[in-house]
Amino acid sequence: TLVHDRFSSYFSYQCGHSLCNAHILRDLIYIEEAFNAPWATKIRKLLVRAKKKKEQDPDLKSSYYTRAFNTFTxxxxPIIKGYDKKFKKTDxxxxxxALEKHKYLFLEFIKQPLVPFDNNQAERDLRxxxxxxxxxxxxxxxxxxHYFSRIRGYISTLRKNKQSILECLINAFNEKPYIPMKGE
Structure with missing residues (x-):
């Protein structure tokens, strides 16, 4: 599953999709502050609660997803129905x-245990x-x-697996590299 920020070209990739909720939270905070929109506050709180719940229990029940989805809907x-097509859309x-259009994608992290809440780690790796x-x-x-990418990838893997970077680099030079086991 590709976690991304609604950039239209990403949807052409032949894979599963989920939206980066860090991007959505930033957008919701902007809408809260600029438009004093209670709906944005409610959805932001829904996302934050769901994130905390998933951190506590990665295998959330489908009933939790259904409740979150219904609350979102x-x-x-009312915001969608209240739109007058004679006027240009506000932010x-x-x-x-956008949230209505992709409603199944931004709550995907609740349904699937392996889908992360955001893509921040991937963005940090590329930065x-x-x-x-x-x-x-x-x-x-x-x-x-290639050398740079391999070294950065190895260090990123060590970090994700909570290994001592210096110790593992020393071991790698001594021909005893850290190799994560499947399911670790």
Whole structure:
């Protein structure tokens, strides 16, 4: 499942999709502050509660998803129905319509235990490459890109598996690399 931020080109990928709720939370906070919209507050709280519940129990019951989905639908429908097509959509209405359009995707993390709430980890993993490019200007060769990516990927794996980075790097140079076991 690809977790992303509603960028239209991502939907052309032939895979499962889920929306990054960190992006949605930022959008909801903006709508709350700019438009004083109670519906945005309600959906934001729904997402935060669901995230906490999933952290406590990754295998949430389908009844929890159904309740969350119904709460979302009851909250968003009045905003959609209240839209007058004679006028240009406001930011508030655009977000409401986007959430309505992708309503099955942004709550996907509740239904599927392996789908994360957001894609922040993936974005952090990619950010280092951009920083390296900004500092150095470029990579000197394709080989250097591959070396850099392998090292960063290894360090990221160590971090995700709560391993000592320095100790594991030393072990790797001593030909005893950390290799995560399936299901670890």
């Amino acid at each position: 009851k909250t968003i429908r 508030e209405q655009r977000l409401a319509f 280092m490459i951009k920083v390296k490019q900004k500092v150095s200007g470029c990579f000197r060769s394709q080989d250097h890109i």
